[in-house]
Amino acid sequence: AIHSDSYQYQMTYLKTEDKLKGDFKKFIVNNLSKLYSIESDNSMMEFEINNTNDKNAIVCYSSKKSDIDQDYQTLIDSGLQPRYNTSIxxxxxxxxxxxxxxxxxxxxxxxxxxxxxxxxxxxxxxxxxxxxxxxxxxxxxxxxxxxxxxxxxxxxxxxxxxxxxxxxxxxxxxxxxxxxxxxxxxxxxxxxxxxxxxxxxxxxxxxxxxxxxxxxxxxxxxxxxxxxxxxxxxxxxxxxxxxxxxxxxxxVENLNSITTTSFKKRLDSKMNFRTRVKENYILYNKKRSKNNLKNVQNKIQ
The missing domain is CATH 3.30.420.40 (ATPase, nucleotide binding domain)
Incomplete structure (x- = not known):
């Protein structure tokens, strides 16, 4: 994910009636245009309906679509593939x-x-x-x-x-x-x-x-x-x-510590998996060598 202060993402939380949910995007575009003079052709917008709150419509929007598209393309041209961009x-x-x-x-x-x-x-x-x-x-x-x-x-x-x-x-x-x-x-x-x-x-x-x-x-x-x-x-x-x-x-917990600890656990898990595979491979080869030795001994006898 990417984010920049220059994108000027804003959040707004609205109360909407059930009858509006089917055509909510049109409702939002019209209201944002009236309230903030946002041009729909040069804006980014996402929304979701939240049933746990009185203000059940969560809207994230930016009027810097051209800047976002330009940065997105620059990253792609540099060999990076961003998944999405949004607000903090x-x-x-x-x-x-x-x-x-x-x-x-x-x-x-x-x-x-x-x-x-x-x-x-x-x-x-x-x-x-x-x-x-x-x-x-x-x-x-x-x-x-x-x-x-x-x-x-x-x-x-x-x-x-x-x-x-x-x-x-x-x-x-x-x-x-x-x-x-x-x-x-x-x-x-x-x-x-x-x-x-x-x-x-x-x-x-x-x-x-x-x-x-x-x-x-x-x-x-x-x-x-x-x-x-x-x-x-x-x-x-x-x-x-x-x-x-x-x-x-x-x-208070620090997100940096949580993400670092989680990454280390995943890394350790991968290392443990590799170690187990290696140990199993060694045991397999050891067992196979014993069987081969036993077969040779039987032939000699």
């Missing part, structure tokens, strides 16, 4: 279902911290219910922290230092008196990062609380998400998972 919420739903992350009938929350945005996706029973995003991503931290090292626009050298800080030190309440390379001040960076991450968590809470599906229950003391998962470039900021856990109040 749909990709997260596909990952969720592929790795069978459903733990119970409760709501699952997937948080993807991209370069410029953070996407929040709500899923229940493998169905995409709602999604939201806000304009804080990895670059939000990099651009501001870079000013501590340069005071001007970020250079590659300064950005590299910031990456090092975010990945290896990240969000921390602990003071430390040493400086990173090139005079990058650790304690000033730590304080700034704590302030920036606090702003991010406030926007994240607002986004989650505005999900219409869970508004009636999210404030209750016994409410808990069935699973919370984070991914994307910004999830590599050290202790970001702990901060989200403390903000939401539920355990």
């Amino acid at each position: 919420p749909k990709l997260l739903q596909n990952i969720y279902n592929y790795y069978n992350l459903e733990k119970n009938d409760g709501y699952s929350l997937l948080i993807y911290i991209d370069q410029f945005k953070t996407h929040i996706v709500l899923i229940q029973k493998n169905q995409l219910l709602e999604s939201r995003y806000f304009h804080i991503g990895l670059n939000y931290f990099i651009n501001r922290l870079s000013k501590l090292g340069s005071g001007t626009l970020p250079t590659e050298e300064v950005r590299s230092t910031v990456f090092h800080f975010l990945e290896n030190y990240g969000i921390s309440k602990t003071k430390n008196k040493f400086e990173l390379q090139d005079g990058f001040p650790y304690d000033d960076a730590r304080l700034m990062l704590n302030e920036l991450s606090s702003i991010m968590m406030n926007q994240m809470k607002d986004s989650i609380n505005n999900f219409s599906t869970i508004q009636p229950v999210i404030g209750k003391n016994d409410f808990a998400f069935g699973g919370v998962y984070i991914g994307g470039p910004g999830s590599h900021i050290k202790n970001m998972d702990r901060l989200i856990r403390d903000t939401i109040g539920d355990p």
Whole structure:
């Protein structure tokens, strides 16, 4: 699958009556054209009907069809065969279902911290219910922290230092008196990062609380998400998972760890299969050699 921010995919969630489902595509095209001035000839659109939610029509659309087609053809000409392209919420739903992350009938929350945005996706029973995003991503931290090292626009050298800080030190309440390379001040960076991450968590809470599906229950003391998962470039900021856990109040799992573990298991399974085949082949040859030796001995006698 491929995705690019330049495709400007949007998600919308609509309530539709049963009588409209048969001719729903025409209904959607007409409404998108009126609401967003989208030209159907230069737009990409997919939709599905979700029976688990009041807003039962999930629509993903982009007005950048020509750009998508051009990138798709470039990949094919390069020898790659992309399967499909879609929005981040749909990709997260596909990952969720592929790795069978459903733990119970409760709501699952997937948080993807991209370069410029953070996407929040709500899923229940493998169905995409709602999604939201806000304009804080990895670059939000990099651009501001870079000013501590340069005071001007970020250079590659300064950005590299910031990456090092975010990945290896990240969000921390602990003071430390040493400086990173090139005079990058650790304690000033730590304080700034704590302030920036606090702003991010406030926007994240607002986004989650505005999900219409869970508004009636999210404030209750016994409410808990069935699973919370984070991914994307910004999830590599050290202790970001702990901060989200403390903000939401539920355990957080990293999608990168899940996908890596799953890949390793499949790889080990293939290796084990090959090992078993090899061992069986050796045993077969050993048994055949014994039989051949016995036949020779019988002939000699």
